[in-house]
Amino acid sequence: MTGVTEDRLLGGRVLLRQPREGLRAGHDAVLLAAAVPAASGDQVLELGCGSGAAFLCLAARVPGIVVTAVEREPELVALARENAALNGLADRVTVIEGDIADPRLRRVLPRVAHGFANPPFWPSGSPPPVALRRAATHAEAPLGAWADCLAAAVQHRGSATLILPAARLSDGLRAMGDAGFGSPALMPLWPRAGMPAKRVILAARRGGKGPDRVLAGLALHDGTAHGPATAAILRDGAALELG
Numbered sequence: 001m002t003g004v005t006e007d008r009l010l011g012g013r014v015l016l017r018q019p020r021e022g023l024r025a026g027h028d029a030v031l032l033a034a035a036v037p038a039a040s041g042d043q044v045l046e047l048g049c050g051s052g053a054a055f056l057c058l059a060a061r062v063p064g065i066v067v068t069a070v071e072r073e074p075e076l077v078a079l080a081r082e083n084a085a086l087n088g089l090a091d092r093v094t095v096i097e098g099d100i101a102d103p104r105l106r107r108v109l110p111r112v113a114h115g116f117a118n119p120p121f122w123p124s125g126s127p128p129p130v131a132l133r134r135a136a137t138h139a140e141a142p143l144g145a146w147a148d149c150l151a152a153a154v155q156h157r158g159s160a161t162l163i164l165p166a167a168r169l170s171d172g173l174r175a176m177g178d179a180g181f182g183s184p185a186l187m188p189l190w191p192r193a194g195m196p197a198k199r200v201i202l203a204a205r206r207g208g209k210g211p212d213r214v215l216a217g218l219a220l221h222d223g224t225a226h227g228p229a230t231a232a233i234l235r236d237g238a239a240l241e242l243g
Helices: 027-035 053-061 074-086 131-137 143-153 166-178 228-236
Strands: 004-009 014-019 043-047 066-071 093-097 112-117 154-165 181-192 199-206 218-222
Touching: 004 053, 014 053, 014 074, 027 053, 027 112, 027 154, 027 199, 027 228, 043 053, 043 143, 053 066, 053 074, 066 074, 074 093, 112 143, 143 154, 143 166, 143 181, 154 166, 154 181, 166 181, 166 199, 218 228
Parallel strands: 043 066, 043 112, 066 093, 112 154, 181 218
Antiparallel strands: 004 014, 154 199, 181 199
């Protein structure tokens, strides 16, 4: 790791130390955290937490949650633990160094009410410029492994929430269904109104039997600035309701 920056999320409520190059938290992490339907006292699980941006934003929005987070890269594990302490969450956050593709990981995960993840999104073979970015963006473990790992921890009727490239939506639906998650809800994230969605949020319930739902979606920008709903999420820590 060539250096670390100190940044703020949610209008300054979250302090985040993260790599200067490579994997850096963006809006995806904040939007993912906003979509997790957690309540105070819930146990939650994040897979592939990086330096901790998503679970930190969720904990800022929902005080009192208990977090287990999994990350493969040792440098990011260390940063996630440091960030938990810097944000006063050391007693509520456990960061496990582990690989989603390793079945042994599933045996040490706690039972949780909600699981969430931002899985890798580029196929292996298209190298990004920095090693940590490769670890974050290359799909070395298939989506099925991520869904199976969530299923090993999420309780019956608990939720699993993913943020995915729109091009991987069918893979995500298949993986979640095969892992025992049902009642899927899809929220498109449009760069601007009238443009195709580049990202989608996919949420489902463990053992859910309800119909598939496509929600109204969120236009991230209004002209050159974030729209009011997006700004409320990114700056103020508002929830992104998926119903």
